[in-house]
Amino acid sequence: MYSGAVQDLIDQLGRLPGIGPKSAQRLAFHxxxxxxRDVDAxxxxxxxIKRRVHFCAQCGNIAEEDLCAICSDARRLPTAxxxxxxxxxxxxxxxTREFRGLYHVLGGAIDPIAGVGPGDLRIRELFVRxxxxxxxxxxxxxxxxxEGEATAAYLARQLAALDLRVSRLASGLPVGGDLxxxxxxxxxxxxxxxxxxx
Amino acid sequence: MYSGAVQDLIDQLGRLPGIGPKSAQRLAFHxxxxxxRDVDAxxxxxxxIKRRVHFCAQCGNIAEEDLCAICSDARRLPTAxxxxxxxxxxxxxxxTREFRGLYHVLGGAIDPIAGVGPGDLRIRELFVRxxxxxxxxxxxxxxxxxEGEATAAYLARQLAALDLRVSRLASGLPVGGDLxxxxxxxxxxxxxxxxxxx
Numbered sequence: 296m297y298s299g300a301v302q303d304l305i306d307q308l309g310r311l312p313g314i315g316p317k318s319a320q321r322l323a324f325h326x327x328x329x330x331x332r333d334v335d336a337x338x339x340x341x342x343x344i345k346r347r348v349h350f351c352a353q354c355g356n357i358a359e360e361d362l363c364a365i366c367s368d369a370r371r372l373p374t375a376x377x378x379x380x381x382x383x384x385x386x387x388x389x390x391t392r393e394f395r396g397l398y399h400v401l402g403g404a405i406d407p408i409a410g411v412g413p414g415d416l417r418i419r420e421l422f423v424r425x426x427x428x429x430x431x432x433x434x435x436x437x438x439x440x441x442e443g444e445a446t447a448a449y450l451a452r453q454l455a456a457l458d459l460r461v462s463r464l465a466s467g468l469p470v471g472g473d474l475x476x477x478x479x480x481x482x483x484x485x486x487x488x489x490x491x492x493x
Numbered sequence: 494m495y496s497g498a499v500q501d502l503i504d505q506l507g508r509l510p511g512i513g514p515k516s517a518q519r520l521a522f523h524x525x526x527x528x529x530r531d532v533d534a535x536x537x538x539x540x541x542i543k544r545r546v547h548f549c550a551q552c553g554n555i556a557e558e559d560l561c562a563i564c565s566d567a568r569r570l571p572t573a574x575x576x577x578x579x580x581x582x583x584x585x586x587x588x589t590r591e592f593r594g595l596y597h598v599l600g601g602a603i604d605p606i607a608g609v610g611p612g613d614l615r616i617r618e619l620f621v622r623x624x625x626x627x628x629x630x631x632x633x634x635x636x637x638x639x640e641g642e643a644t645a646a647y648l649a650r651q652l653a654a655l656d657l658r659v660s661r662l663a664s665g666l667p668v669g670g671d672l673x674x675x676x677x678x679x680x681x682x683x684x685x686x687x688x689x690x691x
Contacts (some may be wrong), residue, residue: 297584300545301555304538310531312523318511324581325510327542327555333508334543338536340502344525345532347498357499357525383522386495 301327350382353424355400355417357382365389365398372396375432378421378450380404380443388436396432399424404442405449411442413449421450425457432460439466499525548580551622553598553615555580563587563596570594573630576619576648578602578641586634594630597622602640603647609640611647619648623655630658637664 297305301323309319326334350356351363358364365371365385375396379385385398401416424430435450437443447463454461466484468477477485495503499521507517524532548554549561556562563569563583573594577583583596599614622628633648635641645661652659664682666675675683 297555300538300541300557304542307535307538310535311520313516313519320581321511322509323542324579326539327546331543334539337505337508338539340498340505341524341532341536341539343498344502344521345529348525357495359498381522383518 350400354398355382355402355420356385356398370395373429375434376421376424376430377434377436379436380438380446384436384438394434396434401437401446404437404446406442406445416446418450418453422453425454425459430459432462435461435463439464548598552596553580553600553618554583554596568593571627573632574619574622574628575632575634577634578636578644582634582636592632594632599635599644602635602644604640604643614644616648616651620651623652623657628657630660633659633661637662 304323304326305316305319308314308322309316314322326337347359348357349359351358351366352361353366354363356363356365358366360367372395375394376399377388377394377396378399378401379388380401380403382400385400388394388398399417399421401418401421403411403416405411405413405416425433433450433454435447437446451461451463465488466481467488468474468481468485474482502521502524503514503517506512506520507514512520524535545557546555547557549556549564550559551564552561554561554563556564558565570593573592574597575586575592575594576597576599577586578599578601580598583598586592586596597615597619599616599619601609601614603609603611603614623631631648631652633645635644649659649661663686664679665686666672666679666683672680
């Protein structure tokens with residue numbers, strides 16, 4: 296229905312995750328009427344992220360240097376490693392200010408249906424880091440879903456042979472949530488993990 | 494929380510309509526892991542739409558030449574003009590295959606709260622076209638909301654002085670809809686505009 300260049304942009308935007316045909320159309324029209332310098336800024340940002348950003352040689356987090364900002368920070372504790380699925384999980388954990396150690400990004404979770412096995416994740420790289428001998432604690436912070444739990448269980452088995460404290464993030468009711476609206480799995484976990492009040 | 498280039502892209506994407514901070518973050522990470530050629534294709538499409546697409550000198554529709562594909566099509570009836578708010582409304586009407594005339598894009602609707610008055614719309618250009626004398630029918634196809642109705646009412650008053658058939662798109666129940674779920678204004682319009690069955 297649209298002339299070439301408009302349809303091309305709608306197609307390109309429609310390939311992005313979470314952007315359907317209607318959103319792509321609205322975005323294309325927005326860009327059409329936007330000042331040239333705003334579109335230039337977007338194009339520049341798209342090119343810069345590909346040019347400057349890559350993945351940390353040690354932990355797999357996003358980085359603009361060889362090591363990411365966390366791995367190259369001497370104030371972080373090198374004795375604890377928190378294992379996550381994706382770099383964005385690191386940002387979420389950093390916001391809590393609860394953890395002062397280092398991270399390790401797996402690049403996903405074990406998912407047989409999608410054809411992702413342990414060999415497709417950065418598990419070998421994790422064991423190379425652990426072989427260094429400085430790490431005493433590993434926190435498994437994969438997602439609390441089927442794939443994340445399977446990955447945590449797999450890693451826990453593999454790590455059992457090493458002399459390490461291995462822990463998993465607690466599952467339970469979200470803070471500020473309403474018990475009535477919790478799904479039964481979450482509520483079951485909250486019971487299972489109940490704590491003695493002192 | 495993010496390094497410079499990642500945050501820059503999140504900021505640029507977050508400026509777009511309908512893209513919140515979470516979507517912008519997800520899109521930025523998607524782009525980070527996408528093959529370079531896919532990002533190049535998106536950048537190219539963004540640049541091309543600004544380079545090649547502008548607005549039709551006659552009707553205000555999007556165009557890659559001086560006139561849009563509809564205005565330059567000799568098979569279209571030059572006696573009828575359908576007045577719409579935005580170029581995307583033309584695409585929606587063209588899909589119905591009900592209309593064989595020409596269009597006129599106002600570039601919005603009268604909206605005193607947003608500070609848009611009749612002088613901000615392409616109304617003068619419409620009257621210049623009508624002064625040509627070939628047009629015998631004007632269809633007011635602005636949106637069926639407060640601003641669109643106000644704009645249609647304003648134009649109807651202005652057009653009353655000319656010897657033209659002026660009509661407004663029908664309001665009523667959507668085809669395939671359910672009477673029970675229609676809002677009262679739509680249902681009221683459906684009553685008001687009821688047709689004798691033959």
